[in-house]
Amino acid sequence: xxxxxxxxxxxxxxxxxxxxxxxxxxxxxxxxxxxxxxxxxxxxxxxxxxxxxxxxxxxxxxxxxxxxxxxxxxxxxxxxxxxxxxxxxxxxxxxxxxxxxxxxxxxxxxxxxxxxxxxxxxxxxxxxxxxxxxxxxxxxxxxxxxxxxxxxxxxxxxxxxxxxxxxxxxxxxxxxxxxxxxxxxxxxxxxxxxxxxxxxxxxxxxxxxxxxxxxxxxxxxxxxxxxxxxxxxxxxxxxxxxxxxxxxxxxxxxxxxxxxxxxxxxxxxxxxxxxxxxxxxxxxxxx
Ligand SMILES: NC(=O)c1ccc[n+]([C@@H]2O[C@H](COP(=O)([O-])OP(=O)(O)OC[C@H]3O[C@@H](n4cnc5c(N)ncnc54)[C@H](OP(=O)(O)O)[C@@H]3O)[C@@H](O)[C@H]2O)c1
Numbered sequence: 001x002x003x004x005x006x007x008x009x010x011x012x013x014x015x016x017x018x019x020x021x022x023x024x025x026x027x028x029x030x031x032x033x034x035x036x037x038x039x040x041x042x043x044x045x046x047x048x049x050x051x052x053x054x055x056x057x058x059x060x061x062x063x064x065x066x067x068x069x070x071x072x073x074x075x076x077x078x079x080x081x082x083x084x085x086x087x088x089x090x091x092x093x094x095x096x097x098x099x100x101x102x103x104x105x106x107x108x109x110x111x112x113x114x115x116x117x118x119x120x121x122x123x124x125x126x127x128x129x130x131x132x133x134x135x136x137x138x139x140x141x142x143x144x145x146x147x148x149x150x151x152x153x154x155x156x157x158x159x160x161x162x163x164x165x166x167x168x169x170x171x172x173x174x175x176x177x178x179x180x181x182x183x184x185x186x187x188x189x190x191x192x193x194x195x196x197x198x199x200x201x202x203x204x205x206x207x208x209x210x211x212x213x214x215x216x217x218x219x220x221x222x223x224x225x226x227x228x229x230x231x232x233x234x235x236x237x238x239x240x241x242x243x244x245x246x247x248x249x250x251x252x253x254x255x256x257x258x259x260x261x262x263x264x265x266x267x268x269x270x271x272x273x274x275x276x277x278x279x280x281x282x283x284x285x286x287x
Pocket of ligand 1: 129150174195218220
């Protein structure tokens with residue numbers, strides 16, 4: 001029986017990237033829909049759950065993506081509501097690659113490095129930065145700061161994270177190079193999670209810190225998020241600091257993404273979100 005993937009995207013055009021990864025994960029056929037909302041998703045879910053019964057249900061699965069992460073999460077909630085009893089299929093939620101990318105960042109940071117009791121500063125508090133904070137706290141970091149250029153925005157986000165995950169993430173403001181220097185001066189780990197094509201950690205900030213041990217960046221578009229970091233850096237040391245670039249992180253992210261898609265077809269009742277996707281990343285790392 002063919003492995004079918006219902007690809008639900010909150011953007012008007014379903015992501016080519018996510019479809020390419022699905023085919024590379026041995027999906028036979030993708031059924032893509034764009035402009036998906038929590039209000040129009042139910043008939044599509046019914047199309048998947050009513051066509052194959054019993055043991056065959058595990059050959060159908062759903063992927064939820066889109067650049068608007070909160071909207072995609074609402075679609076995820078609506079998909080769950082459309083299921084009933086055992087009549088369900090496995091689902092992966094990875095809007096804008098946020099779960100798989102953050103899982104890859106966290107696993108790279110802790111490669112041969114114990115983050116227990118360390119201070120982590122993440123420049124950027126978008127979906128990738130938020131999830132990276134969550135995973136590194138889970139790994140034992142003592143303090144994790146996520147920043148915005150306006151402290152009111154990062155404070156709002158950390159308050160939401162407290163409500164959603166019961167974690168203490170510290171809000172920070174990174175409005176200028178001086179602010180980044182101050183944030184990094186006693187940090188052990190610095191992570192660039194800013195927008196593509198913007199340098200958020202200048203060399204003068206990382207070079208001035210006497211405590212930094214690891215730096216990572218996920219912005220693959222020049223100029224990169226961390227000055228003098230190379231996208232292929234995979235633990236290379238500069239001035240005693242280990243560097244991880246966007247391609248090294250992206251390569252691991254691809255492994256996590258493919259493994260997550262493949263696992264959807266092992267059973268019909270998985271819901272892969274940030275927590276479960278991080279579990280898949282840990283499993284890959286331990287092999
Ligand atoms: N390699 C991969 O596979 C992969 C996959 C997904 C994402 N990514 C990359 O991961 C990064 C983060 O993604 P995301 O979805 O979390 O991004 P996002 O939602 O756009 O968040 C970017 C963050 O950077 C801050 N920011 C924006 N402009 C800034 C500036 N000029 N200086 C400093 N901070 C600024 C924003 O906060 P304020 O506006 O509040 O300041 C926001 O917190 C992006 O570079 C993206 O390309 C990589």
